[in-house]
Amino acid sequence: MQSELRTILAKAIKQRASDIYFLPKDDYFSVGFSLAGKYYFQSKLPLVVGQQCLNYLKFKADMSLSEQRRPQLGAWVYKWQGEVIFCRLSTVGDFLNRESLVIRLIYDGVKQQQGYFFSDQWELVRTACQKRGMIIFAGPMGSGKTSAMYYFARQLQDKQVLCIEDPIEIYEPDFLQLQVNDKALMGYADLLKVALRHHPDVFIIGEVRDEGTAQAVVRAALSGHLILTTVHAQSALGVVERLENLGLSRADLNQTVQLISYQRLIPTCDGSVKVLFDQVDNQTLLTAKPTQRMSTEWGQRLEKCYQNKWISLEIQKKYQAG
Incomplete structure (x- = not known):
């Protein structure tokens, strides 16, 4: 799971994406980037792997792992190739209790x-x-x-x-x-x-x-x-x-x-x-x-x-x- 997440983060940072989206679908998570105000689909993650990524990120951002419906905000500092990336995380569950997550990337x-x-x-x-x-x-x-x-x-x-x-x-x-x-x-x-x-x-x-x-x-x-x-x-x-x-x-x-x-x-x-x-x-x-x-x-x-x-x-x- 962490290798998939590191790959997603590295690709987003290289492209200078402003946001990373983890959006739940019927049987997978859709991963997308926001570049210059436009959304670009990137990849699909199996539901289990996607949820593991969300839980890991929420843990790093000091967010409640048990809460998957109500909105939560968190912050995390990620270091990549000597560069410090400030990450603001936001989660919320939809009417089916499927949780989505958006990471705002703020660069040095x-x-x-x-x-x-x-x-x-x-x-x-x-x-x-x-x-x-x-x-x-x-x-x-x-x-x-x-x-x-x-x-x-x-x-x-x-x-x-x-x-x-x-x-x-x-x-x-x-x-x-x-x-x-x-x-x-x-x-x-x-x-x-x-x-x-x-x-x-x-x-x-x-x-x-x-x-x-x-x-x-x-x-x-x-x-x-x-x-x-x-x-x-x-x-x-x-x-x-x-x-x-x-x-x-x-x-x-x-x-x-x-x-x-x-x-x-x-x-x-x-x-x-x-x-x-x-x-x-x-x-x-x-x-x-x-x-x-x-x-x-x-x-x-x-x-x-x-x-x-x-x-x-x-x-x-x-x-x-x-």
Whole structure:
């Protein structure tokens, strides 16, 4: 069983899959990967072997082996060829009490740096991290936002970094990491208020998802902190609309946001995937049209990827709108 599981994990990591799926069928488990937001079937496992894999993974992630119906979450650190992979596990049983499992793979930021098309886009974020204010990462699930935030935070020498996430996705012993627990009245806004008393230099905020968190993040940025956070939006300039819907004014954004970095995993001609950024600085925010979503540079970068034969014409057209 463990050999089959090691083979599945190795194949997923080599392809830089964002998720591994173990889905129960009538007489087997279907194994699939998510690559650049698209599901790909990989193989079938006999029911007995598949269930053994699930039990082994649940044990490693400190999840209950006896519970197969109710949803469970767990975390596990997997080492592969010297690389550390952070795994978030989620299980749930269907109406027939058949359990499924999904593993979210979160890769180390140093390795991730090798997976970007343009080094100057990476350097732009690194330079922005030397200043104060908000750097907002956006993009679909699995596009590497959390890995990027942690990578850039690790480069800030002699800085106290405090993380607030739901849940903590990457264990970093050099950071102070707080986990959201709404039932214990420890939401993002609550933890931010307490965290400010620790006087950190840098905040990693897992997600700005409500008005209270948005206001708290702005206050932290105005008080001189560097904030690395994510916002769910379908484009770089869509982040602005999302934050305005959460009660922030354009004046708030102009004073606090220094960079919005939207990223997509783009399939390449050699079968791998790489990240392309659409990056919007404060000056672009001031001049952007209300209906504009992606910057003009996004299309230009895609064209350059195609001209360099990194991506196909089909992929260029598919991602033209972000």
